[in-house]
Amino acid sequence: MKLETHVVRFGWNNKNVLAWPFLFSLFSLLNLNTGARAEEVITSSPSSPTQTISQQSEPSEFQVFAPVPFSSQDQPFQWGPVVARPHVSYQYLHGSGIQSTPTNQYTTDIHEVSPGITIDLGTHWALDYTPTLRYYSDNHFKDEFNNAVSLTGNNAYQDWVFGLSQSYESSSSPLVETATQTDREIFLTALSASYAINEKMSLDMDLYQNLLFAANFQSFRDWSTMDWFNYQFWPRFNVGIGAGFGYVNVDAGPDQTYEHLSGRINWRATDKLSFQVNAGFEERQFLGGGAGSLFNPTFGAAIQYQPFEATRISLNANRSVSSSYFQDQVTENTSVSCNLNQRLLGKFYLDLSAGYGVTKYVGSTTSTTVDREDDSPNFSARLSRSILKRGTVSVFYTYSKTSSTAPGYSFNSNQIGFNVGYSY
Numbered sequence: 001m002k003l004e005t006h007v008v009r010f011g012w013n014n015k016n017v018l019a020w021p022f023l024f025s026l027f028s029l030l031n032l033n034t035g036a037r038a039e040e041v042i043t044s045s046p047s048s049p050t051q052t053i054s055q056q057s058e059p060s061e062f063q064v065f066a067p068v069p070f071s072s073q074d075q076p077f078q079w080g081p082v083v084a085r086p087h088v089s090y091q092y093l094h095g096s097g098i099q100s101t102p103t104n105q106y107t108t109d110i111h112e113v114s115p116g117i118t119i120d121l122g123t124h125w126a127l128d129y130t131p132t133l134r135y136y137s138d139n140h141f142k143d144e145f146n147n148a149v150s151l152t153g154n155n156a157y158q159d160w161v162f163g164l165s166q167s168y169e170s171s172s173s174p175l176v177e178t179a180t181q182t183d184r185e186i187f188l189t190a191l192s193a194s195y196a197i198n199e200k201m202s203l204d205m206d207l208y209q210n211l212l213f214a215a216n217f218q219s220f221r222d223w224s225t226m227d228w229f230n231y232q233f234w235p236r237f238n239v240g241i242g243a244g245f246g247y248v249n250v251d252a253g254p255d256q257t258y259e260h261l262s263g264r265i266n267w268r269a270t271d272k273l274s275f276q277v278n279a280g281f282e283e284r285q286f287l288g289g290g291a292g293s294l295f296n297p298t299f300g301a302a303i304q305y306q307p308f309e310a311t312r313i314s315l316n317a318n319r320s321v322s323s324s325y326f327q328d329q330v331t332e333n334t335s336v337s338c339n340l341n342q343r344l345l346g347k348f349y350l351d352l353s354a355g356y357g358v359t360k361y362v363g364s365t366t367s368t369t370v371d372r373e374d375d376s377p378n379f380s381a382r383l384s385r386s387i388l389k390r391g392t393v394s395v396f397y398t399y400s401k402t403s404s405t406a407p408g409y410s411f412n413s414n415q416i417g418f419n420v421g422y423s424y
Helices: 020-037 053-057
Strands: 082-101 104-121 125-136 144-157 160-171 184-196 201-214 220-234 237-250 255-270 273-287 294-308 311-323 329-344 348-363 373-387 391-404 411-423
Touching: 201 237, 220 255, 273 311
Parallel strands: none
Antiparallel strands: 082 104, 082 411, 104 125, 125 144, 144 160, 160 184, 184 201, 201 220, 220 237, 237 255, 255 273, 273 294, 294 311, 311 329, 329 348, 348 373, 373 391, 391 411
């Protein structure tokens, strides 16, 4: 899942330049938690981002890629400060190498319909609901009715900025980790407060909750906090140091505690180049089972480069530790990806993405023997263009492969299809 972050500008004594760390930490955590959600095998429809009007209309001084301008004009479903923006998409996909169970791979056609609605509640809050109906031609798979609900909002009071993000997702999609369709429910919550000490210094205080319930697999509940001290040396250059801890409650096996220490740099080097980098370490303890502590380096990076107006290049990297869907196991996840977005002939957009990931499974008890490591290269290409002012049509191709040391979890998938969407 790719999540874009944008900064909201507030008129609060010229200290709004310090508001960006709050939003950066809020959305980076939600992005971090997606590692525990596991990677889906099937290419998803392009999602309609849930952003407030002010977020959509204001770029970040630390990001090269400005968001698409949002116009509040010509909104047929507007009642005072409330704006309803319906959206719908249809996707057809032909995919091979999709696993119904470990060792069993099939070729299937997939039809996917996603109607939904985003409601802007004033200029600081947005609520989105998007159900997805997915139909398989191969009877080795069960049809799906998935749901996604999200609420995001923020507000400022004097030198404080407060935020809330709450999302819920239910799905039955095939997952790389489990090699089968997995019924699951995910609740993600983030509460954040950012305080501007002065023109140079600020504090971020963040609380997170990640609840994952999976049928026939391990469910867990993760509560954590991450707090940052930020210092702006000069415009477009900011550094921070952060510390945090968390607690994981699992259905079976030992619970876990962990501590984070990390530093980050955000640097808009030029109008065309920006860096957002963080690095640190995590130490995780297992409360029972006899296993020793697990020490891991962690890092994240997002580099944006726009050599020309019609060309966008980005590089992303991440390393994190998360609970596994399997009992008495955690995963060490490392990934890197490169993305190119190119506008062609003023009407078409070409998106190319290539990546590589490594997932290592580690036992959380001395009695658990784990011999699994997954290497996963991937490539995707999408060509799209706008139609009828509010519509989009695209064709895509995705290649994904997982080579696993555990029998039954390797696969090689090719997927091709098209998508049609319309939104207000």
